Amino acid sequence: MRTSIATVCLSGSLTEKLHACAAAGFDGVEIMDADLTSAYESPEEIRALCARLGLSIDLFQPFRDFEGVDEVTLADNLRRAEAKFDIMERIGADTILLCSNVGTATVDDDEVAARQLGQLADLAAARGIRIAYEALAWGRYVDDYRHAWRIVQLADRPNLGVCLDSFHILSRGHDPAGIEQIDGDKIFFLQLADAPALQMDVLSWSRHHRLFPGEGDFALTAFLSHVIRAGYTGPLSLEVFNDTFRQTDAVRTAAHARRSLTWLADRTATENGWSEDRLVSAQAAHGIDFVEVAGADLSDMDQMLAQLGFAFRGRHRSKPVRLWSAGDARIILNEQAKHEQAQVAGFGLVVDDAAAAVERALALGAPSVFRRTYAGEHELRAVAAPDGTEVYWHDQPADESWATEFDGGSTIGATAGVIDHVNLGYRWQDFDDAVLFAASALSLTAESSSDVPSPNGLVRSQVMRTEDGVVRLPMNLAPPTAPLPTRHIAVRCDDAIAVARHARAAGLTFLPIPRNYYDDLSARFDLDEGFLATLQELDLFYDRDADGEFIHFYTPTVGGVFLEIVERRGGYDGYGAVNAPVRLAAQRATAH
Numbered sequence: 001m002r003t004s005i006a007t008v009c010l011s012g013s014l015t016e017k018l019h020a021c022a023a024a025g026f027d028g029v030e031i032m033d034a035d036l037t038s039a040y041e042s043p044e045e046i047r048a049l050c051a052r053l054g055l056s057i058d059l060f061q062p063f064r065d066f067e068g069v070d071e072v073t074l075a076d077n078l079r080r081a082e083a084k085f086d087i088m089e090r091i092g093a094d095t096i097l098l099c100s101n102v103g104t105a106t107v108d109d110d111e112v113a114a115r116q117l118g119q120l121a122d123l124a125a126a127r128g129i130r131i132a133y134e135a136l137a138w139g140r141y142v143d144d145y146r147h148a149w150r151i152v153q154l155a156d157r158p159n160l161g162v163c164l165d166s167f168h169i170l171s172r173g174h175d176p177a178g179i180e181q182i183d184g185d186k187i188f189f190l191q192l193a194d195a196p197a198l199q200m201d202v203l204s205w206s207r208h209h210r211l212f213p214g215e216g217d218f219a220l221t222a223f224l225s226h227v228i229r230a231g232y233t234g235p236l237s238l239e240v241f242n243d244t245f246r247q248t249d250a251v252r253t254a255a256h257a258r259r260s261l262t263w264l265a266d267r268t269a270t271e272n273g274w275s276e277d278r279l280v281s282a283q284a285a286h287g288i289d290f291v292e293v294a295g296a297d298l299s300d301m302d303q304m305l306a307q308l309g310f311a312f313r314g315r316h317r318s319k320p321v322r323l324w325s326a327g328d329a330r331i332i333l334n335e336q337a338k339h340e341q342a343q344v345a346g347f348g349l350v351v352d353d354a355a356a357a358v359e360r361a362l363a364l365g366a367p368s369v370f371r372r373t374y375a376g377e378h379e380l381r382a383v384a385a386p387d388g389t390e391v392y393w394h395d396q397p398a399d400e401s402w403a404t405e406f407d408g409g410s411t412i413g414a415t416a417g418v419i420d421h422v423n424l425g426y427r428w429q430d431f432d433d434a435v436l437f438a439a440s441a442l443s444l445t446a447e448s449s450s451d452v453p454s455p456n457g458l459v460r461s462q463v464m465r466t467e468d469g470v471v472r473l474p475m476n477l478a479p480p481t482a483p484l485p486t487r488h489i490a491v492r493c494d495d496a497i498a499v500a501r502h503a504r505a506a507g508l509t510f511l512p513i514p515r516n517y518y519d520d521l522s523a524r525f526d527l528d529e530g531f532l533a534t535l536q537e538l539d540l541f542y543d544r545d546a547d548g549e550f551i552h553f554y555t556p557t558v559g560g561v562f563l564e565i566v567e568r569r570g571g572y573d574g575y576g577a578v579n580a581p582v583r584l585a586a587q588r589a590t591a592h
């Protein structure tokens with residue numbers, strides 16, 4: 001697979017973009033005309049830079065509003081084209097993208113369009129230039145790739161072909177199966193973009209909301225399968241117009257973009273049984289092995305875990321690290337931290353083959369994490385997620401491997417449970433990258449996202465999970481002006497009320513819940529009075545749906561982390577999302 005990316009996907013100057021594309025490992029670029037126009041470097045200098053960076057210039061784009069015009073306009077359009085061909089010769093690009101006319105077309109006649117495209121192609125042929133004709137979803141007369149292909153066939157020039165862009169085809173609901181009717185060598189270029197399913201005008205949707213493959217709702221593996229079956233052998237190129245990616249760090253966004261292509265190619269090859277572009281197979285996680293909290297001084301966390309009935313398992317033999325557990329819920333406190341504030345710094349996943357999981361993550365561009373191990377210690381292999389969170393994989397029972405390196409504690413505690421979920425808050429610029437990482441490197445699938453009102457704005461919440469729900473990572477996108485995102489560890493036990501009573505008796509102050517919440521609860525559900533009184537007395541949250549019930553409560557926040565104790569009754573599969581606005585408001589009210 002050859003990979004390419006349009007410079008319009010990234011922030012910065014043209015040279016900054018090119019450096020970022022090369023650093024991310026792309027083979028080539030689509031250079032946006034406007035990026036060149038605003039650069040101080042000459043086309044020759046950009047050409048030399050690309051050569052030095054090992055980037056081919058796969059496409060020069062876009063040329064607009066050419067065909068279906070009157071003769072006077074056509075003459076001027078041909079003049080414009082010649083001037084751009086001059087630039088292409090200087091920059092060393094041999095293919096130009098021609099978008100279907102959205103503005104100046106007045107003649108709705110395929111014969112006319114084909115004749116005019118033929119004239120353009122003949123001019124280009126004299127310079128060794130190819131023209132890739134792309135139907136924009138909002139083209140005046142040509143807004144469907146099948147229509148563009150008919151015109152290209154009518155014009156019948158060797159250097160005139162089509163450019164297929166997944167956005168224009170899938171946003172309009174056009175059947176991509178028809179791509180297989182196009183000769184592979186007439187597909188001159190392929191642009192890939194995903195997008196969320198939105199009900200809005202297609203131009204705004206395209207210009208602001210495109211996403212990298214795997215991050216939206218488009219069926220891109222099926223789309224790409226059609227293109228490859230048609231015989232296309234050119235680069236897979238990303239063309240993603242997105243308001244966030246235009247602002248984020250170009251080096252990081254390019255790496256993020258590159259990961260999306262590796263993953264798309266892997267899924268497409270896997271679905272079709274092709275051997276090329278396959279990664280080592282995904283490892284389904286069977287559980288969360290541990291969650292690690294790091295910070296300079298975690299004594300408040302020790303106290304809170306003791307109050308919740310966790311067992312202190314002891315100190316690590318060689319590192320300033322402590323282990324607490326409640327049954328299979330293991331929490332590591334690491335005071336060898338890069339930052340002062342307590343934060344969820346990493347987590348471990350249980351898989352069948354840890355080495356394969358690491359290999360796959362590395363192939364998806366995640367850097368490996370170095371963790372000092374001494375003779376006789378178990379080596380945990382890890383990579384860093386894009387935001388720096390460390391992810392470990394392990395294929396042996398913790399209590400027979402790494403957990404035996406902790407001495408001086410005991411396994412006996414009042415509470416037994418498992419890690420139900422780890423809730424990860426992200427800054428706006430890190431969110432899409434984190435979701436893609438969870439899907440590709442952690443092999444988790446996305447539940448549909450929801451918006452949770454908070455006193456600081458709407459929080460977008462996206463749960464990434466295994467099908468069976470043994471691993472669940474709700475990811476939250478905090479509003480840009482909100483305080484730094486917090487993270488929390490939710491421990492599931494069989495009797496949340498008993499844990500709450502134990503913790504209360506041990507002196508833990510819970511997040512206080514307003515009385516109004518319980519008034520609303522009794523209006524929503526016909527609850528037993530004694531049960532309602534217990535919920536209120538212990539500051540517990542409650543939810544119920546057709547499948548079961550959910551009881552949960554929260555500890556105060558220590559630095560950037562807090563704990564939640566949850567009990568699932570029956571088949572309840574959610575997270576108490578209806579309670580989240582009350583919880584967020586209570587946390588804001590009690591924050592100092």
Ligand SMILES: O=C(O)c1ccc(O)c(O)c1
Binds near residue numbers: 134165239
């Ligand atoms: O929005 C546009 O104008 C535009 C330009 C070039 C493209 O390839 C495209 O898909 C859209």
Ligand SMILES: [Mg+2]
Binds near residue numbers: 134165191239
């Ligand atoms: Mg396009």
